[in-house]
Amino acid sequence: MLIDVRTAFLLIGALYIILPMTVLLLLRNYPQASVRYWCIGGLTVGISVVLLGLRSQLEHIAPDFFTFTFSNALLMLGYKIRLKSLRMDIGLPFPNLLIAGLMLLFVVLFEMARHSGSIAYRMELAYLWAGLTVFFLARSAYQFERKFHIKQIRFIWVSYLIFSLALISRSISLLMGWEQAVLFQNSLPNSIIACMGIVTVIYSNLAYLGVMLAKSDREGKALAQQNTKLENQVIFNQRMNQLLEEKNQLLSGLVKAKKIAELGALSASIAHEVNQPLAAIRLNAWNLKKTNQLEKNLNKLQLGMLKNIANDANRAGEIISTLMGIFKNETGVAKAVALMDIIQHLKLILASELSHKKIQLQIDVPPNVYVTIPESEIALVLLNLINNASRALAELSEANRVITISAQDNQQSTLIHVIDNGLGVPAHLVQNLFEIAKDSHSEGLGLGLWLIRHILERHDCQIEYQPNQQGGSIFTLNLPKAKQAKANEVTPYASRV
Numbered sequence: 235m236l237i238d239v240r241t242a243f244l245l246i247g248a249l250y251i252i253l254p255m256t257v258l259l260l261l262r263n264y265p266q267a268s269v270r271y272w273c274i275g276g277l278t279v280g281i282s283v284v285l286l287g288l289r290s291q292l293e294h295i296a297p298d299f300f301t302f303t304f305s306n307a308l309l310m311l312g313y314k315i316r317l318k319s320l321r322m323d324i325g326l327p328f329p330n331l332l333i334a335g336l337m338l339l340f341v342v343l344f345e346m347a348r349h350s351g352s353i354a355y356r357m358e359l360a361y362l363w364a365g366l367t368v369f370f371l372a373r374s375a376y377q378f379e380r381k382f383h384i385k386q387i388r389f390i391w392v393s394y395l396i397f398s399l400a401l402i403s404r405s406i407s408l409l410m411g412w413e414q415a416v417l418f419q420n421s422l423p424n425s426i427i428a429c430m431g432i433v434t435v436i437y438s439n440l441a442y443l444g445v446m447l448a449k450s451d452r453e454g455k456a457l458a459q460q461n462t463k464l465e466n467q468v469i470f471n472q473r474m475n476q477l478l479e480e481k482n483q484l485l486s487g488l489v490k491a492k493k494i495a496e497l498g499a500l501s502a503s504i505a506h507e508v509n510q511p512l513a514a515i516r517l518n519a520w521n522l523k524k525t526n527q528l529e530k531n532l533n534k535l536q537l538g539m540l541k542n543i544a545n546d547a548n549r550a551g552e553i554i555s556t557l558m559g560i561f562k563n564e565t566g567v568a569k570a571v572a573l574m575d576i577i578q579h580l581k582l583i584l585a586s587e588l589s590h591k592k593i594q595l596q597i598d599v600p601p602n603v604y605v606t607i608p609e610s611e612i613a614l615v616l617l618n619l620i621n622n623a624s625r626a627l628a629e630l631s632e633a634n635r636v637i638t639i640s641a642q643d644n645q646q647s648t649l650i651h652v653i654d655n656g657l658g659v660p661a662h663l664v665q666n667l668f669e670i671a672k673d674s675h676s677e678g679l680g681l682g683l684w685l686i687r688h689i690l691e692r693h694d695c696q697i698e699y700q701p702n703q704q705g706g707s708i709f710t711l712n713l714p715k716a717k718q719a720k721a722n723e724v725t726p727y728a729s730r731v
Contacts, residue, residue, distance in 0.1 A: 522540055
């Protein structure tokens with residue numbers, strides 16, 4: 235049974251209008267321009283087929299150029315736009331200038347056929363031109379499948395290939411005179427072309443929707459994999475940076491360890507050289523004291539000076555012994571000692587120097603504050619901090635030079651503050667203030683603050699620096715809180731030295 239060809243044309247036109255618009259709506263979030271070209275091409279084909287289906291009604295109100303040439307040219311243009319869409323996806327150019335040239339050539343040839351008065355020539359040209367265009371469209375769809383390996387597009391190139399062969403065969407049949415040149419005749423060839431047109435429009439649009447969804451899903455997975463690779467690369471880079479930082483810290487630690495070892499060797503050499511004259515000084519002082527007991531030839535002032543010489547020699551020996559123990563990583567005997575005793579003893583030692591520099595030493599330490607760090611080491615820490623503070627006060631007027639030592643216990647620790655109102659530490663030195671050879675003063679070996687931190691860290695203590703809001707520096711020692719010792723368990727620090 236033959237179908238009504240004119241009705242089939244109108245159905246094909248309606249499908250070519252509805253389906254591409256539906257595809258465009260469903261793929262509205264797909265960013266590629268090729269999708270828009272595909273849908274516009276289908277819409278153009280649909281409009282041209284509707285115009286061809288309504289040709290008998292339009293002949294009375296529109297010129298022949300519109301009903302014949304323009305309608306067929308619009309059909310060819312729609313297929314070429316779809317061809318451009320596929321070639322964009324596979325990366326093959328199809329310039330607009332080439333499309334315009336082909337369309338101009340078709341219009342010229344079709345107008346020549348129309349003016350010749352031969353309907354057969356027009357139909358042969360239209361079928362041949364459309365068949366060749368659809369054939370190249372099928373070829374591009376096949377190349378798309380080869381490139382992206384998306385099987386859904388096989389429906390497109392197979393249906394377009396069969397449709398193109400049918401159109402070319404119809405052109406050859408007309409050329410050979412095997413059938414009459416009547417467009418809408420309800421003949422078997424026209425019915426076959428119409429049925430194939432319906433199948434092609436449905437398959438091509440539904441398959442294209444599946445192709446784009448599959449392509450979008452694949453691109454999404456590829457993007458996710460790329461993001462995963464980037465995240466892994468970031469993690470790898472972070473790990474490498476961490477390893478490099480650890481390497482630098484290790485090298486820095488090795489350099490410091492080497493410096494400490496060198497300092498230990500140096501201190502041992504110095505101690506060996508210095509202890510001999512110190513021993514001689516102590517021996518001579520002791521001999522003078524014994525001689526005076528027999529001859530009574532020294533006055534009170536001279537006896538006091540002799541006592542100071544002996545005490546200073548003892549203190550120097552004790553400092554050398556303490557430094558030797560520190561560099562050898564020996565831990566001294568830690569017994570509870572009243573912090574106030576240590577500070578008072580240091581005050582006596584430094585009294586002459588502080589008086590000469592016109593520096594006031596203010597002490598705000600409760601008598602019940604005890605420390606369990608070996609007293610010689612905590613005394614060395616405080617001595618260094620006081621000496622640093624006295625140097626920082628050198629540029630102030632003599633009337634305003636003040637060093638304050640305060641302490642208080644909290645629930646977990648004992649805090650000791652050494653405060654001065656000098657010029658403070660320059661901002662560029664703060665970060666590395668406690669590093670070895672980073673002393674902010676021009677004199678010395680740069681060991682003071684580093685040695686202080688090294689001594690404290692040996693006993694799980696910390697030191698922190700902060701600028702004094704009134705000017706100067708605040709150094710805070712954070713020591714484990716010592717249990718208050720009984721009176722018979724604590725020997726005054728001064729009596730030990």
